Structures are given as structure tokens and as C-alpha cells.
Amino acid sequence: NAGVTQTPKFQVLKTGQSxxxxxxxxxxxxxxxxxxxxPGMGLRLIYYSASEGTTDKGEVPNGxxxxxxxxxxxxxxxxxxAPSQTSVYFCASSPQGGTGELFFGEGSRLTVL
Amino acid sequence: DQQVKQNSPSLSVQEGRISILNCDYTxxxxxxxxxxxxxxxxxxxxxxxxxxxKDKNEDGRFTVFLNKSAKHLSLHIVxxxxxxxxxxxxxxxxxxxxxxxxxxxxxxxxx
Numbered sequence: 001n002a003g004v005t006q007t008p009k010f011q012v013l014k015t016g017q018s019x020x021x022x023x024x025x026x027x028x029x030x031x032x033x034x035x036x037x038x039p040g041m042g043l044r045l046i047y048y049s050a051s052e053g054t055t056d057k058g059e060v061p062n063g064x065x066x067x068x069x070x071x072x073x074x075x076x077x078x079x080x081x082a083p084s085q086t087s088v089y090f091c092a093s094s095p096q097g098g099t100g101e102l103f104f105g106e107g108s109r110l111t112v113l
Numbered sequence: 114d115q116q117v118k119q120n121s122p123s124l125s126v127q128e129g130r131i132s133i134l135n136c137d138y139t140x141x142x143x144x145x146x147x148x149x150x151x152x153x154x155x156x157x158x159x160x161x162x163x164x165x166x167k168d169k170n171e172d173g174r175f176t177v178f179l180n181k182s183a184k185h186l187s188l189h190i191v192x193x194x195x196x197x198x199x200x201x202x203x204x205x206x207x208x209x210x211x212x213x214x215x216x217x218x219x220x221x222x223x224x
Contacts, residue, residue, distance in 0.1 A: 042217060045211070050210055090157070101159040
């Protein structure tokens with residue numbers, strides 16, 4: 001039972017490089033999310049997708065783009081990475097959206113030099 | 114601005130004793146509160162939740178208390194076990210797709 005799968009688990013980038021974090025869930029959930037976790041800040045919502053075909057900005061969307069490819073997959077793209085984007089990124093899904101329980105992936109640790 | 118605050122970065126308790134983790138919030142529109150548990154190198158996992166219409170919710174060794182007038186919630190773990198050692202995140206939401214998290218409290222349960 002895979003749940004929420006994120007790739008890659010680790011990535012090191014140079015400033016200005018681009019990359020895409022991939023996320024897939026096999027629980028048939030409608031809503032999917034991307035969070036970042038920074039020391040002393042907790043988890044902050046970057047973007048979310050309430051359903052296939054829709055995406056919306058969260059608390060900290062600047063510097064990121066997302067694509068909800070289908071019901072299963074939700075990707076996060078950094079077009080021009082900056083050191084401030086060094087963080088641990090978590091993808092999550094939810095059958096309800098918002099007030100309900102979130103199911104998280106294992107996280108992707110990104111370092112931007 | 115952090116709307117959900119966990120002011121204790123860490124907590125250490127003895128096995129078998131009670132662990133009390135605290136959380137404060139500032140947004141009076143929050144109506145649903147959750148606790149997540151996170152082990153190293155894993156994603157957070159849901160632990161327990163409470164709606165704003167209740168003041169207590171219990172699930173086995175875990176109880177969450179909500180004090181709306183004080184904008185405060187707490188998680189009680191009784192009895193604490195070494196396997197409970199993890200980072201605990203408090204979360205709150207006011208609307209669909211807007212869940213806010215605290216910075217987390219690292220709980221260490223000593224044998």
C-alpha cells in the first residue's frame with residue numbers, strides 16, 4: 001500500500017537551475033497539496049489542487065508552479081531555484097480537502113547552493 | 114504571521130508519565146484542529162483531531178483538549194511510551210484547503 005509517493009527524496013541544485021518534484025497518490029483522493037517545512041516555521045502550504053484540473057495558491061507560492069496532471073499526480077516545479085528555497089518539501093492528499101486528515105509523503109529534501 | 118504557535122520546541126518525560134503538548138492560535142475563525150506526529154525521515158501522520166463544537170476528544174492514550182475562549186489546545190499522552198518520541202505538529206483550519214501548522218514540539222520519552 002504505497003499511499004503518497006514523492007520523487008526524488010534528495011536533490012542538490014545550483015542557483016538558477018530548474019527542477020520538478022513529482023508526487024503520486026493511489027488512494028483516489030480528490031485534493032492534493034504541496035507544503036514546505038523549514039526550521040522554526042512548521043509546514044507552510046505552497047499550492048493545492050482541490051480536484052483534477054484545478055490549482056490554487058497557498059500561503060507561500062512565489063517561485064513555484066504546479067501541475068495537476070491527473071487525479072493521481074501533482075507536480076511542483078521550481079523554474080529558477082534560489083537558496084531561500086532550500087527546504088524539505090512534502091506532498092499530501094486528502095479525500096475531503098481542508099478540514100480533513102491529510103496523508104503525507106515521506107518528503108523531498110532540496111538544497112540550493 | 115504564525116497563526117498557530119507551539120511555544121515549546123522540546124519536551125522530555127519519563128516513560129509511564131503524562132506528556133502534555135500545548136498549542137495556541139490567534140485566528141478565531143479556525144474551527145477544526147488536528148495533531149500530527151512525525152518521525153525522522155518520514156512524513157507527518159495524523160494522530161487525533163477535534164472540532165470547535167467540542168472541548169475534548171479521546172482516542173486510546175491520546176486526548177486533545179480545546180479551550181476556545183483561551184484559543185488554546187493541548188494534547189495529553191497517558192501513559193507515555195518510548196515509541197511516542199517524535200515531533201508533534203499542531204494544525205488548525207478555517208476553510209477548505211487552508212490548514213495552518215505550528216512549528217512542532219519534539220517529544221522525548223525516556224525509558
